[in-house]
Amino acid sequence: MSTTPDAAAVRAALADFTDPETGRPLAEMDQLRSIDCGPDSIAVTVGLTTHSAILWSQTRGRIEESLRSRFPQVPSVSVTIVPHDRPPVKLGQIGIEAKCVIAVGSGKGGVGKSTIATSIAIGLARAGSRVGLLDADVYGPSVPHLVGLTGRPAIDQGKIVPMMHAPGGAATQPMPVMSMGFMVPPGEAVVWRGPMLHGAITQMLRDTLWGPLDYLIIDMPPGTGDIALTLSQALPLTGAVVVCTPQDVALLDATKAIAMFRKVNIPVLGMVENMSFFVCPDTQKRYDIFGTGGAKRTAKDLEIPFLGEVPIQIPIREHGDAGKTSANFDDPAARPYLEAICTRLVGNLAAAHASRPPMPSLPVL
Ligand SMILES: Nc1ncnc2c1ncn2[C@@H]1O[C@H](COP(=O)(O)OP(=O)(O)O)[C@@H](O)[C@H]1O
Ligand SMILES: [Mg+2]
Secondary structure (H helix, E strand, O other), X not given: OOOOOOHHHHHHHOOOXXXXXXXXXXXXXXXXXEEEEOOOEEEEEEEEOHHHHHHHHHHHHHHHHHHHHHOOOOOEEEEEEEEOOOOOOEEOOOOEEEEEEEEEXXXXXXXXXXXXXXXXXXXXXXXXXXXXXXXXXXXXOOHHHHOOOOOOOOEXXXXXXXXXXXXXXOOOXXXXXXXXXXXXXXXOOOOOOHHHHXXXXXHHHHOEOOOOEEEEEEEOOOOOOHHHHHHHHHOOOOEEEEEEOOOHHHHHHHHHHHHHHHHOOOOEEEEEEEEXXXXXXXXXXXXXXXXXXXXXXXXXXXXXXXXXXXXXXXXXXXHHHOOOHHHHHHOXXXXXXXXXXXXXXXXXXHHHHHHOOOOOOOOOO
């Protein structure tokens, strides 16, 4: 009796593997590109989209592991991931081509919301996803500063040409960034009335040449529900990430922010705890400056995913001030925390899709 598995057996062994972007079986979506079987080896090529770029290596590992345990008699199992093209559809009336729109909010300012929003965008882009970053914090736009961009965007046939940031890593293209900070001279106070605010945000969304995106990450202004409402009316948001610090007052504000997102029907994708602790570089002693673990408990109480914690690290502040937030990903002390947040975020979206696959003809939300 031959022990060489055939392609059909390999395909059957992978029947339960779903595409992280759509939640549909890889085999059904033409994503099992090739299966080569011999007595000593199984080689499988799988097509995955840039939307799940941050999950590619983990997905490859899981498929290999599953084939190894299913076919223990075959000494060599290898899985190769290749890009699978699936363009985004236009969202809502606003016409942005994006697969996911994720708002990053907080109950109050100064908790590191812009740092986390920018890091999520950079982390996903560095993994190979197509990402845009919109700074909707019109009161205190700090994204230009965090990514070291200055100047005024050009206008091309009535559309705004976003400023471009090179995120580094495995990013294949620069990341479009748009912020009111590019439109208003630095240091100048802007007094916004409600309708103007609404108009400014919708214009930055609608009139920017974003190009096709896997993710549009939006840095929200702290607190108020107006912008969340504006956004939720303008386009279907995938959901919101809430950033907070560990102390009780901040958690109270975060709880309010979560209630606000829920009120305008924006799903809460998870909570990030920033400034969770400080490890003294001289003594390696850990200090819980604002307390610790509060966000994790709050997330559990409110039944929302906890996406991870980020310690206070002096280089994170220095990189931010130097306009080099992406350097956090070259720093072995900061990178694991930030990458874990990005991976959990996309992993949770994948898990949600796997349990409830979106219809193939509809935008993947
Ligand atoms: N984990 C961290 N470690 C060190 N400094 C941080 C950290 N997170 C944020 N910061 C710094 O704190 C300040 C406020 O962060 P920012 O992201 O602008 O907050 P927010 O958008 O909530 O107002 C910035 O100077 C930033 O560099
Ligand atoms: Mg900010």
